[in-house]
Amino acid sequence: MPIESINDFVVRFANVNGSGSASANQLFAKSVMRMGVPVAPRNIFPSNIQGLPTWYEVRISEAGHRGARGGTDMMVAMNPQTWDKDVASIEPGGYLFYDSSRPIQDSKFREDIVVLGLPLTNICNREFTDPRQRNLFKNVMYVGALAALLDMDMAEIEKLIAEQFRAKEKLIASNHKVLRMGYDIARETFQCPLPMRVRRADRVGDMIFVDGNTAGGLGAVYGGATVCAWYPITPSTSLAEAYERYCARLRVDPDTKKKKYAIVQAEDELASIGMVIGAGWNGSRAFTATSGPGISLMQEFLGLAYFAEIPAVLFDVQRGGPSTGMPTRTQQSDILLAAYASHGDTKHVLLFPEDPHETFEMGAQAFDLADRLQTPIFVMIDLDIGMNQHLCKPFKWDDTRAYDRGKVMSAADLDAAKDWGRYLDVDGDGIPYRTYPGTHPTKGVYFTRGTSRDRYARYTEEAAPYVDNMERLLHKFETAKTIVPQPVLTKAAKPTRLGVIYYGSTAPSMSEAADKLAAEGTHVDLLRVRAFPFSSEVTDFIAAHEQVFVVEQNRDAQLRTLLMAECSIDPAQLVPVLNFDGNPITARFISKAITDHVARMQARSPKVLS
Amino acid sequence: MSYLAKPKFHHPAIETNDLGFTHRDYEGSISTLCAGCGHDSISSAVMRACFELSLPPHRIAKLSGIGCSSKTPTYFLGQSHGFNSVHGRMPSVLTGANLANRDLIYLGVSGDGDSASIGFGQFAHSIRRGVNMVYIVENNGVYGLTKGQFSATSDQGSKSKRGVVNTDSAIDLVATALQLGATFVARSFSGDKTQLVPLIKAAIEHRGAAFIDCISPCVAFNNHEGSTKSFDYVRDHNAALNRLDFITGREPITAEYDPGTTQVVRMHDGSMIRLAKLGADYDVHDRIAAMNNLHTRQADGEIVTGLIYMADESSDLHDHLGTINQPLNELNAPELSPGAKTLESINAALR
Numbered sequence: 001m002p003i004e005s006i007n008d009f010v011v012r013f014a015n016v017n018g019s020g021s022a023s024a025n026q027l028f029a030k031s032v033m034r035m036g037v038p039v040a041p042r043n044i045f046p047s048n049i050q051g052l053p054t055w056y057e058v059r060i061s062e063a064g065h066r067g068a069r070g071g072t073d074m075m076v077a078m079n080p081q082t083w084d085k086d087v088a089s090i091e092p093g094g095y096l097f098y099d100s101s102r103p104i105q106d107s108k109f110r111e112d113i114v115v116l117g118l119p120l121t122n123i124c125n126r127e128f129t130d131p132r133q134r135n136l137f138k139n140v141m142y143v144g145a146l147a148a149l150l151d152m153d154m155a156e157i158e159k160l161i162a163e164q165f166r167a168k169e170k171l172i173a174s175n176h177k178v179l180r181m182g183y184d185i186a187r188e189t190f191q192c193p194l195p196m197r198v199r200r201a202d203r204v205g206d207m208i209f210v211d212g213n214t215a216g217g218l219g220a221v222y223g224g225a226t227v228c229a230w231y232p233i234t235p236s237t238s239l240a241e242a243y244e245r246y247c248a249r250l251r252v253d254p255d256t257k258k259k260k261y262a263i264v265q266a267e268d269e270l271a272s273i274g275m276v277i278g279a280g281w282n283g284s285r286a287f288t289a290t291s292g293p294g295i296s297l298m299q300e301f302l303g304l305a306y307f308a309e310i311p312a313v314l315f316d317v318q319r320g321g322p323s324t325g326m327p328t329r330t331q332q333s334d335i336l337l338a339a340y341a342s343h344g345d346t347k348h349v350l351l352f353p354e355d356p357h358e359t360f361e362m363g364a365q366a367f368d369l370a371d372r373l374q375t376p377i378f379v380m381i382d383l384d385i386g387m388n389q390h391l392c393k394p395f396k397w398d399d400t401r402a403y404d405r406g407k408v409m410s411a412a413d414l415d416a417a418k419d420w421g422r423y424l425d426v427d428g429d430g431i432p433y434r435t436y437p438g439t440h441p442t443k444g445v446y447f448t449r450g451t452s453r454d455r456y457a458r459y460t461e462e463a464a465p466y467v468d469n470m471e472r473l474l475h476k477f478e479t480a481k482t483i484v485p486q487p488v489l490t491k492a493a494k495p496t497r498l499g500v501i502y503y504g505s506t507a508p509s510m511s512e513a514a515d516k517l518a519a520e521g522t523h524v525d526l527l528r529v530r531a532f533p534f535s536s537e538v539t540d541f542i543a544a545h546e547q548v549f550v551v552e553q554n555r556d557a558q559l560r561t562l563l564m565a566e567c568s569i570d571p572a573q574l575v576p577v578l579n580f581d582g583n584p585i586t587a588r589f590i591s592k593a594i595t596d597h598v599a600r601m602q603a604r605s606p607k608v609l610s
Numbered sequence: 611m612s613y614l615a616k617p618k619f620h621h622p623a624i625e626t627n628d629l630g631f632t633h634r635d636y637e638g639s640i641s642t643l644c645a646g647c648g649h650d651s652i653s654s655a656v657m658r659a660c661f662e663l664s665l666p667p668h669r670i671a672k673l674s675g676i677g678c679s680s681k682t683p684t685y686f687l688g689q690s691h692g693f694n695s696v697h698g699r700m701p702s703v704l705t706g707a708n709l710a711n712r713d714l715i716y717l718g719v720s721g722d723g724d725s726a727s728i729g730f731g732q733f734a735h736s737i738r739r740g741v742n743m744v745y746i747v748e749n750n751g752v753y754g755l756t757k758g759q760f761s762a763t764s765d766q767g768s769k770s771k772r773g774v775v776n777t778d779s780a781i782d783l784v785a786t787a788l789q790l791g792a793t794f795v796a797r798s799f800s801g802d803k804t805q806l807v808p809l810i811k812a813a814i815e816h817r818g819a820a821f822i823d824c825i826s827p828c829v830a831f832n833n834h835e836g837s838t839k840s841f842d843y844v845r846d847h848n849a850a851l852n853r854l855d856f857i858t859g860r861e862p863i864t865a866e867y868d869p870g871t872t873q874v875v876r877m878h879d880g881s882m883i884r885l886a887k888l889g890a891d892y893d894v895h896d897r898i899a900a901m902n903n904l905h906t907r908q909a910d911g912e913i914v915t916g917l918i919y920m921a922d923e924s925s926d927l928h929d930h931l932g933t934i935n936q937p938l939n940e941l942n943a944p945e946l947s948p949g950a951k952t953l954e955s956i957n958a959a960l961r
Contacts, residue, residue: 206957206961207961209961221948222947224941226938226941227706227709227938229702229705250948253934259933260938260945260946261933262938264709264739264927266735267731268731270702271699271735273702274696274699274701274703274705274732275703278673278702278703278704278706278708278709279706279707279939281693281707282671282711283711284939286709300696301696304695395957397953398950399949401947402942402943403943403946436711436939437668438668438669438671438713439668442689445667445691446691447684448691448693450694459639459684
């Protein structure tokens with residue numbers, strides 16, 4: 001039986017990298033969104049510019065599930081290289097749409113799916129002479145065909161094309177023509193629409209459709225970053241580029257055409273973080289965007305910034321392991337690397353946004369936290385948040401908001417102060433007062449070093465001042481717990497002794513999994529951790545539950561390790577649920593892992609759990 | 611090293627500069643380097659240069675990496691902000707600091723291990739970018755703090771204190787700086803303060819990347835027979851190109867100079883340097899000739915010192931980036947946040 005579904009299915013596009021399919025696929029996703037139906041697209045791409053396989057998956061979900069679902073209901077198979085695997089991955093009763101210009105043996109198809117072939121290449125070769133157009137228009141043509149098959153609103157697609165090409169009338173007209181051609185041929189060839197289709201709804205509201213790297217770059221603009229030093233690395237590159245793009249629009253003095261920002265593409269990540277630290281030391285808000293390998297290279301400098309107490313912001317767009325290949329896949333595998341970055345005793349503040357909305361918000365907030373705490377702040381996103389477009393709440397800004405520049409002594413403050421020492425803990429919160437170089441002719445000058453200094457920043461190799469300083473830094477870290485973003489608690493409908501801790505891009509799949517589990521009778525309380533160090537709410541939550549699942553996208557249960565180490569939790573109480581194959585975690589995966597574990601628990605001790 | 615602090619009192623008629631400071635106001639804490647270390651002479655040249663230029667000490671930022679040379683900023687300009695960063699990475703920290711506040715004077719102090727080995731990349735790229743700074747390498751050809759290993763500027767064939775012959779070819783930081791586009795390149799010798807002080811003054815007044823390679827013998831590990839960085843060797847092979855007089859813009863030039871023997875160079879702030887040419891036909895504005903001269907004389911076993919090259923016109927990283935004149939660290943939410951209304955229109959474009 002062919003799949004019947006309204007507004008709840010997954011379409012996957014199998015393309016060749018560099019064939020111009022990306023914009024057509026995005027056009028498809030955005031058209032569904034314009035029909036008021038939530039979409040969650042994900043790009044699965046190779047480490048390659050042109051020629052290797054790439055996929056684009058669009059989850060259409062009126063219920064608003066934004067996590068990856070797993071499985072494919074309709075495959076748009078445009079890449080012969082991956083045909084066999086693509087066809088095999090379609091759900092029984094699903095649909096295969098393909099380019100039938102070249103004959104394909106019967107054995108290459110399946111009996112239990114609906115096959116929809118259109119000779120797209122032949123039509124394009126017939127209609128167009130320019131080889132580039134022949135290739136590109138094939139993509140727009142399949143969007144037209146899908147519009148007919150899935151009952152999409154052609155007016156919305158046409159409008160999007162017009163917006164995309166803005167004043168280029170000729171391009172708009174030709175794209176409209178090709179779109180309509182695909183639509184008409186599909187209607188002539190097939191019974192349209194299919195039992196699986198899109199229906200206009202009103203579930204998108206004022207939400208925006210944006211990728212996390214764009215949000216992070218914009219957050220840095222609003223957060224007051226004036227210096228950005230970075231080194232290109234997938235998947236973080238587009239964050240620095242977004243910052244540059246928005247700055248060029250929003251931060252140029254209209255009269256002088258001079259820039260209120262400075263961006264340096266450094267020679268490597270060591271230099272990027274060095275520049276960020278130099279700028280932070282000198283009173284500018286500065287950041288870098290990088291990924292795991294970059295954080296690895298920055299280790300020595302991060303220790304210096306921790307000990308010398310210099311504000312810095314790092315966006316870590318996490319990805320799979322070293323070298324090339326997996327790095328174009330998503331993971332949450334830099335948690336421990338970032339939390340304990342560097343030599344000596346160090347600990348760092350990490351923020352875990354769940355989507356682009358929070359990436360903007362925490363991206364801006366990170367600069368306040370860095371200035372307040374005088375330390376590096378890591379904004380931990382990942383490839384899934386950073387490079388995929390997500391439907392999320394619109395960005396918000398309060399014009400009355402002033403930046404929190406932290407404890408900085410002005411020349412007048414220095415004149416009024418009885419006793420100033422760079423590392424004196426005047427307020428009892430572990431945070432000392434700093435000065436910017438050049439503030440006062442005779443006061444507030446100090447020498448910045450890593451360790452080996454007393455409270456007045458005087459050089460010393462004595463043991464006692466070292467210990468005193470290290471303990472103050474620990475005290476400062478305690479203060480951080482109270483000002484970082486607090487966790488978000490979602491109570492189950494019924495009282496339960498099962499809890500789940502999760503963070504970052506796992507959020508949409510986790511909430512979907514919780515719904516699924518509740519429907520099956522397993523209730524779980526949810527705590528979405530939004531920062532490290534963990535506040536007391538996190539330890540209270542663990543204490544209030546017999547078993548707590550810690551859901552993550554890495555092999556080594558890194559956040560669980562952090563919880564065990566920092567909150568002295570019994571490892572037996574924390575059950576790891578781990579997805580680390582490079583694909584975004586799915587609700588199916590999470591709910592199965594939890595269901596299986598609960599079944600094992602019940603087999604051991606039948607009466608324990610509700 | 612001495613551990614006795616100099617008394618604070620001084621002669622009532624001690625010389626003061628335009629700001630009313632004496633040279634004592636430019637001192638730092640007591641040096642912990644070995645007695646007789648060339649680096650201490652460089653520190654005193656820096657102090658002298660800043661004193662003579664009447665620079666307000668608090669408007670100078672001194673940054674360094676790690677090593678004997680990088681320890682020296684503690685021993686001069688005690689009223690300036692200092693930053694002892696990590697090994698080989700002073701250039702990036704200085705670059706960032708300079709981006710944040712273009713109005714301070716930046717003094718980068720480094721050594722041959724710091725700049726020619728671990729930090730060779732950062733040295734190169736900060737020069738390439740034209741960061742407005744004075745970059746001084748206190749070059750002794752040896753790792754002092756770790757007790758006597760060869761550095762990358764040790765000449766091939768030179769001997770370590772233990773008699774080991776260096777087989778690797780040397781990195782010439784002056785030749786490298788010229789190639790990388792430094793707009794002010796000089797070499798000097800810690801034992802020649804009359805040459806070094808005006809060079810530092812000119813480098814400070816220069817806009818852009820000013821590089822000074824200062825050979826500074828290590829009395830503990832590299833001052834023996836067979837070393838090419840010893841006091842004796844450098845004195846014997848020093849080939850000074852010119853003698854400098856630094857003249858601030860306030861003093862009119864009255865004397866007439868013979869263009870064959872003297873070159874007067876105007877700095878961007880209006881001050882002048884008067885160069886007494888020691889060799890015939892050496893034009894400090896000719897980069898290619900400078901490179902040629904350097905290599906030719908080096909092949910003859912000479913160590914070329916003096917002002918080797920200065921660009922006619924120079925610019926710095928801020929010029930290249932087109933940043934505003936006001937220091938970026940003075941900007942706050944009113945200047946930096948585009949505001950809620952703009953954000954609304956950004957949201958609208960993302961629907």
